[in-house]
Amino acid sequence: MSKLKVLCYGVSVDGFGAGPNQSMDNPMGIGGMSLHGWFLPTKTFQAMHIVVLGGGETEGTTGIDDDFAAKGFENIGAWIMGRNMFGPMRGAWEDHTWKGWWGDNPPYHTPVYILTHHARPSIEMEGGTTFHFVTDGIEAALKMAKASAKGKNIRLGGGANTIRQYLSSKLVDEMHIALSPTLLGSGESLLRDINLVELGYECVDYVPSEKAMHIVFKQNKKY
């Protein structure tokens, strides 16, 4: 059965999933790229050739961090993400030229359901990625993603706000976060006012690497 999974989500020691003031120059907000310190050097990321982030420059590292990075793309049949992960603009779409941060061939290779309040036609990209814009909420997006995924899992990207909505509705089955030894001070909090214990989550795995603390939570359905 399809599960909804947050995977490889970077968080700072002070609990932020992105820094403040996201913009074209700071896709992750100010200081937010430090959350990717464990991910960018990996073989998995380097194989993606996302040039704007420094991909494709080296062979990439293997080991704990790469194992988690690779697992983030295994057996995924659809993605869901918030509109702020898709782009830095807010409000109504000024035009339809923006097609994401990732170039003509984004690293998803599946349907990607983007939560937004502003309708827009789907965009077919190279490599099997299609961006669909969903305006009727998180449950509708999950339903469409499940239909597309055909039994594979669904990966829930960011941003923090999107993950918070799915967590609060107990719809996330599994969440892997990579806690980086970095401070952002402010920005998008992942867990503020969310009581994961009450929502039925527990830590089921902890693997430290030289660059991050990988932690996996699962929802205890017996709760």
Place this chain on the structure above:
Amino acid sequence: MSKLKVLCYGVSVDGFGAGPNQSMDNPMGIGGMSLHGWFLPTKTFQAMHIVVLGGGETEGTTGIDDDFAAKGFENIGAWIMGRNMFGPMRGAWEDHTWKGWWGDNPPYHTPVYILTHHARPSIEMEGGTTFHFVTDGIEAALKMAKASAKGKNIRLGGGANTIRQYLSSKLVDEMHIALSPTLLGSGESLLRDINLVELGYECVDYVPSEKAMHIVFKQNKKY
């Protein structure tokens, strides 16, 4: 020069330094003892013989966790703690029978300045620990602790609320936290609404162990 240091302070992945509902049965709040999973087995803790917490039962472990535990007691000339770390009762002291959680010979062996709104005579314990009750605020306590410490460092215990007050006043020189792979869901948040970046703190060390992620922050005085 004396520095004010938070050392070995346990925090959950969701940012709590103690669980909810501290009581005689739950000195760290519900679930809070899970924050000590890295500390209790160490040689340093086991040598303390704090029987109520399971000390003195084994030789204790050595390695990363014990190194941090031991550093927490090196070159310390005085302690400061909040009244909620000293005991579970709130409000005015009903009587003067409570002398802390730690038996006749507490593990401090220095003067300990306890912040409270309710005056109480000092208590001289065995082994060099004296509890002093300070009613005129965090700066007064720090001044007294510095006078006692005679150039050694001052360790700031908990709870979270006390540390938050000193952090917000930029009085903490160094903070070592041990992030445990555990969820508390609610309780005493260490960093909520505190912007460590704005206050001039940065991560200067990160050492993962099998049981916790040790992180050290320092205040950048140039800020």
